[in-house]
Amino acid sequence: MDDSKNIGTHLKSLLDDLVINLHTQLNIAGFPEIRPSHGYIFQYIYEEGSRITELAGHAKITKQSMSALVYQLEDWGYLKREADSRDKRGVLFFLTDKGTALKKMSRQINYDFERQWESRLGIANYQKFRENLQKLCISLK
Numbered sequence: 001m002d003d004s005k006n007i008g009t010h011l012k013s014l015l016d017d018l019v020i021n022l023h024t025q026l027n028i029a030g031f032p033e034i035r036p037s038h039g040y041i042f043q044y045i046y047e048e049g050s051r052i053t054e055l056a057g058h059a060k061i062t063k064q065s066m067s068a069l070v071y072q073l074e075d076w077g078y079l080k081r082e083a084d085s086r087d088k089r090g091v092l093f094f095l096t097d098k099g100t101a102l103k104k105m106s107r108q109i110n111y112d113f114e115r116q117w118e119s120r121l122g123i124a125n126y127q128k129f130r131e132n133l134q135k136l137c138i139s140l141k
Helices: 007-028 036-044 052-059 063-075 097-121 123-140
Strands: 079-084 087-095
Touching (some): 007 036, 007 097, 052 087, 063 079, 087 097
16 A cells, blocks of 8 residues: 555545636636635535524534625625524525525536546446445544
């Protein structure tokens, strides 16, 4: 086994390539304001709405940092807020139609990018790679 690089280095490199491609494509498509840190929200927001504290917990960042990101996206029309019907003091954030469209576009961009990996590994090996990553991620929770 080659110990010159640990697996984290390889995983980070793959993630960096994916993120750089995504934001390059979003910029070309007319969304230059969307930064990688906004991805936390699009990745973790629930269809039934999410609180800032929930989003911050999933992203493993402070509530203050998440608040800044959420308020930016709200100002830009990607999110809307509504009172939490379960807790009158609480506020839930939802994707707007614009936010949902951006999330859908981002997923397609990432899917298209992953086809490069599939091409390099072959379909069967790529499917096995994805399955193994999913198994590892489940075991970490």
